[in-house]
Amino acid sequence: MTAPTTDASVRQARQALREGDFAASVRLYARVLGRPPTGPDTEDADTLQARADYALALNGLARHTRAEVQLQHALEGQKSLLGPDHPATLTTMARLADNVGEQRRCAQAYELARTAVNHALRAFGADHPAALTARLSLGRALSLTRPYEAEPVVRAALRDIDRVLGPGHCDSWSARHLLAGILRTVGRLAEAETVAREVIAVRQRHQGAEHPDTLRAQADLALVLSAAGRTGQARALMQTVVDVSTAALGEEHPCTSRFRADREAVAG
Known part of the structure; x- marks a missing residue:
């Protein structure tokens, strides 16, 4: 199978995803990818990554079940092709944790995120981008049922994301956005408002x-x-x-x- 990253439709799909046009992104990804293959066939790394990105567009339209199918296929393919500790594998695992969390399967979301964090810390250390993404997913999973435990996890991830990747990175926006929601849940409303306004400002500027x-x-x-x-x-x-x-x-x-x-x- 030709790697879809060379296909104009996938480049356009990624651009639409960045712009928040999830419907257009889904249409473009579907045109290239279709359904994941069944059986022993292994897709190449670029195709598997495109499936993981396709899932983000599906999640943007609240099509979480379809997104989960894409993520599960991408994850299993990346484990086989790249290895269980490859950054792409761990990032897809973190995305899958976010996806099942959206479906309120809180225990599964936590286990997936915790596994991704443990593998990333062991393989790369806390400051690797894959580890930072996984740590943020762990905070998101914790926020579903244990917001008081989630707060320090998200604060630490945000601090390190800003230090390593910079406050202009999209993971920094996501971490601040998540922190604002956690602060509201735990009743720290003054700080929640401050952080929420920061999130709005940065998202308006960049998105x-x-x-x-x-x-x-x-x-x-x-x-x-x-x-x-x-x-x-x-x-x-x-x-x-x-x-x-x-x-x-x-x-x-x-x-x-x-x-x-x-x-x-x-x-x-």
Whole structure:
């Protein structure tokens, strides 16, 4: 099979993924990749990586089951082709942990993330990019059921991501975004608001005002404001998010649907 990284459709799919156009990215990846093969056939490393990236686009449309199929195939192929401790293998394992966490399979998410962290620490040390990604996934898995334990894990990962990769790296934005949500959950609302506003600013600067991640950051700030009793501000912000998402992404986009649900939460 020809490595899809040489295919214009995959280059376009990756660009659409970066821009937050998940539907276009899914269409382009599907055109090249289709269903993962069954049986003993082994795809090349570039194809397996493209499948892992395809899963990110599927997750962006809340198609978590389909994304899991792609991630499972990519992970098994990378283990066989590259080895269980290869950075690509460990990064895919961390992504799979995030995926099953989105499906509320919290124990499995934790075990996958913990395994990825342990392998990465043993093979590369705490500062390797694969280890940093895995550590962030572990914090995300912990946040589902043990937010007080997740907070120091995420803080440490954020500190090291900023030191090693720099605050302009997308993992830094993700870590701050996750930390803001954890702080809201544990009731540290003043700091949660500060961090949430930092996330919005950096996402607007790097991803644009209409990117789904930017809108998600604004919705999360609205939830912080609502928790702090600033209901009027929360409602106004959530309505803005819903309006922008509807215009930019569409009425039926999963992000728009989620934002409408958040609007009802702050309105209640």
